[in-house]
Ligand SMILES: NC(=O)c1ccc[n+]([C@@H]2O[C@H](COP(=O)([O-])OP(=O)(O)OC[C@H]3O[C@@H](n4cnc5c(N)ncnc54)[C@H](O)[C@@H]3O)[C@@H](O)[C@H]2O)c1
């Protein structure tokens with residue numbers, strides 16, 4: 001179990017990552033709150049609630065359930081959760097625990113940071129993505145229509161409890177898809193985490209072992225380090241967008257129903273590595289190593305049939321595009337990625353085309 005410290009503007013908090021992380025709740029001053037609420041999904045809580053209560057020694061928190069899926073990240077749902085909190089008697093000294101993946105985490109953080117102008121909350125992430133990324137850093141949000149994360153706040157949690165035991169119940173595909181984000185962290189962070197990821201990449205399964213716990217904790221550390229340098233998203237935090245400009249375009253081009261998000265990021269990493277080569281920023285050897293790692297994680301749904309011309313039009317709609325610009329995140333080597341703002345559109349399309357062709361040869 002590791003305790004990672006996050007420095008935030010108003011207070012510091014811990015990310016506890018590893019087996020038995022939930023028991024760290026016992027040392028949290030939860031008795032100082034007037035009431036405690038758990039925001040979660042019903043089936044997830046049915047599977048893991050008793051374990052969490054046992055480990056945390058939390059007694060009879062009040063439960064609030066939201067349906068599973070991205071649709072729950074909406075203003076309407078935030079309003080419903082706030083109304084339920086009110087009905088159940090939550091006041092300004094109540095504590096909210098967001099127990100779930102990135103959806104519950106983003107929604108819960110958003111509600112907590114706005115309910116009565118803000119109450120404390122804790123993240124208990126239950127997916128790979130949430131454990132290494134979304135639960136850390138205090139970005140909260142809901143979607144508006146097609147626009148993901150349009151309305152949100154910066155509101156750090158008081159504590160993050162990331163116990164990998166909970167990942168056991170993830171469907172294998174969802175489990176694997178989170179590791180494309182771990183691979184992304186590895187490319188950003190450097191040879192140590194990258195090698196560790198290489199060792200595990202071919203044998204990732206729900207319910208695994210100590211090596212996996214270590215990998216996840218170190219991937220969480222990458223996010224913690226970035227947040228500690230740059231809580232409010234300047235360029236450093238933008239590096240986490242590696243693979244996402246391509247990835248988002250692929251998701252959008254397929255109506256969000258072909259790829260899990262992480263899988264789109266997997267393709268995005270392959271494209272970003274090719275882009276690095278095209279721009280003469282990344283040498284072929286490093287590109288091969290990155291690509292081999294991504295491909296070892298698992299099979300990705302095909303992109304062969306997608307029209308590069310169509311995807312090209314979808315790039316600028318990336319929400320990280322400021323004033324129409326796209327911030328391409330391009331690897332220079334394992335452990336060094338850079339933001340490039342003036343990438344010729346043809347180069348990006350070419351990168352995609354090369355990756356599409358390499359799939360045909362698989
Ligand atoms: N705030 C941030 O900094 C940040 C960063 C990255 C992603 N995000 C957001 O995170 C969200 C994606 O997160 P996600 O991938 O965790 O999606 P998710 O929360 O929708 O979870 C994925 C699926 O897994 C199920 N699930 C969750 N935990 C489970 C478990 N332990 N066992 C079995 N099933 C389980 C959920 O019901 C859901 O169907 C997106 O909305 C994205 O915008 C936020």
Ligand SMILES: [Zn+2]
Pocket residue numbers: 181244261265
């Ligand atoms: Zn992502």
